Amino acid sequence: MPRMRTFVIAGAALLVARRTLRRRVKQSPLWPMPALDEPVSGRGRDAAGQGSGVRQLTVVERTAEAEGVVRLRLAGAELPAWEPGAHLDLVLPSGAVRQYSLCGDPATPDAYTIATRLIEDGRGGSREVHELLHEGTVVQARGPRNRFPLHDSHAYVFIAGGIGITPILPMVRQAEREGVPWQLVYGGRSRASMPFLAEIEKLAGAGADRVTLVAEDEDGRPDLAAVLAGAPPHAAVYCCGPEPLMAAVEALLPAVSEGLTLHTERFAPVADAPSGENAPFEVELRRTGRTVAVAADTSVLRAIRDQALPDLPYSCEQGFCGTCQQRVLSGEVDHRDELLTDAERADSLLICVSRARSGGLVLDL
Template identity: 65%
Template sequence: MPKLRTAVVVAGAALLARRAVRRRIQASPLWPMPSLAEPISGRPRALTVTVSAHEEIADGVVQLRLEGHGLPRWEPGAHLDLVLPSGLVRQYSLCGDPEDASAYTVATRLVGDGRGGSREVHERVRPGTELQVRGPRNRFPLVEAPSYLFVAGGIGITPVLPMLRSLAERDAEWRLLYGGRTRASMPFLEEIEKLDAGRGRVTLVAEDEAGRPDLATWLGGAPKSAAVYCCGPEGLMAAVEERVPRVHLERFAPRAAAGGDVAFEVELRRSGRVVTVPADCTVLDTVRAELPDTAYSCAQGFCGTCRQRVLEGEIDHRDELLTDAERDDSMLICVSRARGDRLVLDL
C-alpha cells in the first residue's frame, strides 16, 4: 500500500506540472502566434512575394504561383518556408520550373484535421495576397545515379515532379510509383503521363480502384545501384524505408519517437532556472513558459528559428534541418529532446 500511495502522489504531481506548464504557455502574450524573429546565423531572410495565381489542380489540392523580384535559384527537391497572413509558417516543396526566376510554384492539399495552415492557403490566400517566403532550402537533392526509382503518395508528388522533368530532359532511366485515394485527387497526372512518353515507366495506383500499392513487388526488382526517393504519408515512407534502408526521404512533420517520450530536466544556464519537460510537452513549450520571448516559428523542426546551443547532455535530434556539425552542440527545441534525463541550454 505505501508503494501504491507513492505512485499515486507522483502521478498526481506530474499531472499538475503539465497543467502548470500549459497555463503558463497560454498566459504568455505571444501565445499561440509564432515569432517571426530574425533567422539564425546562415538561415535565409524572408522575401516578399505576391500570389499571382490560386488554382485548384485536383480534388482538395491548390497550386499557388508566387511572383517576386530577386528570387534565389533552386534545384529539384527544394522547398520553401511560406509565412501565411496569420503568422503560421508551413513548408512546401517547389514544383514549378527552376529556370523561372520570376516566380515560385507550390501546391498544398487541404488537411481538414490539421493545424490550420492548409485551410488558410485554401480559404484566405487569394491572387494579390502578399506573403513572405524563406529559402529555398534543399535537403532532398537529386543525386547522380545510374537509375532512379520514385515512390510518391498524394501531395508527395510535388518534390518529385521537378526531378522527373530534369531526368526526362537528359533521357535518364527512371520509374515512378504514384499512389493516391482517387485519380481525381492526384495532381499533375496529365504532365506525368507526358513525361513518361508512353514508355511504361509510370505506375499509377488509385486506392479506390486497385487498393494500396504492392511495394514489395514493385521495389523487389530494383537495381542495387538505383537511387530510391520517397515522399508521402509517414506510413508509406516507413514501409519503403523498411525495404530500402538507403532511401532518400522528404518529411514535413517531425519523426515520431519509437517507444514514447519521457520527462526530463532542462537547466537554463544563463537564466539560472531548471525546468521539467513533461513527456507530452516540447522543450520549446516548457522553456517559453519561463522565457516567453524565446523565438520560434514553424514548431516542426524545419525553419531553425528556435535553434539553441546545448552546453551539456545528449540530444535526441528529430529535426530535418541541422547538419551533422551543427548537431554537435545545438538543437531545435521545438521537436528535439534529451536522450538522458537532463540537458543544459545556453539560455
C-alpha cells in the first residue's frame, strides 16, 4: 500500500508538472522575447498581463438562460485571449462600470460571453443589462482581467451558487478537457433559476456523480461539510456565489481540510470589511508633479480625480474589482480592501478605499 500511494502521488505530481509546462510554453514562447507587462499606474490594473484598453463590442446574441438571467454574446475585432476565471469591465449606457465573468469558451477568439442575473435591489447595473442591451447594441469594455485564475492541481472541487456558476463553468470545461478529476456542487433557489444546467449535465456525462445539483426549493441547501470532507486530499477548491456561501466554505475548510486550498472571487465587498478612523493627509503624484489633499470624508481616488487626474480609471469604488490599483513609492498604507495579496500590498493599494496610515503617500502617478 505505501508503494501504491507513492505511485499515485508521483503520478499526480507528473500530471501537474506536464500541465504547467504546457501552459508556460503556450503563454511564453522563447522567441521573440515576451513583452513586458503594461505599467499599472495611471490605468486599470491588468492582473493577468492581458490587454485592458477600452474596446468596442457588439451584442450579437441575447438569450434568456434562466429565470431572471440573460446571456449575451459580445463580438469584436482582435479580442485579447483569456483563461478561465477572467472577467470584463463593461461600460454600461449610463457610464457605470460593472464586472461580469466570462463564461464562454476561451477557444472562441472573436466573441466574449457573459451572463447576468437581474438584481431588483442592486445598484442598477443588472437592470441596464436586462433592459438596454439587445442584439445590435454597441458597448465599451475593458479587459479581460483575471483575479480568479485556475491554478494547476491534481483534482478540483468546484462550488457555485446561483450566478456564481459563470466563472466556474469555464474551469469545469478546462478540467474536463485536460483529464483532471473534478466534482461540482451547484446550488440555486430553484432549477428554473439556475443557468447552464443542460451544459453542466452534458459535461458530467457518464460520470454523473461528479455533479451535485441542489435546488433550495426541492432539496434545501447543499451539505458543504460533507462535500469538503469527501474531497480528494490536497485538491483545489474553487467557490463563487453569494457571500453566505463563500463565508460558510471558508469557515468549514479548516475543520475538514487535508491540504485543501481555497480560491474565491467576490464582486461585492465583505460586509464586515475592516475600516479605521479617517484623518486628512496628502498624496504626492510623483510623475504628475502634483500634491493633492485628501480630506477625512473623501477617498484618495476622488481627491486625485477632482484635483489632478480627472480621467483616472476606476470602477466599483468598494475595494473589490482592482481597477484603481496603484503603485506606492513611499508611505505607510492602511489597507481596507479584501482583494490584494500580501505581496501586492507591499508596494500598491486600491485608492478607492485604502488610505495613509500615518503621514502621507507618494504614488507612481
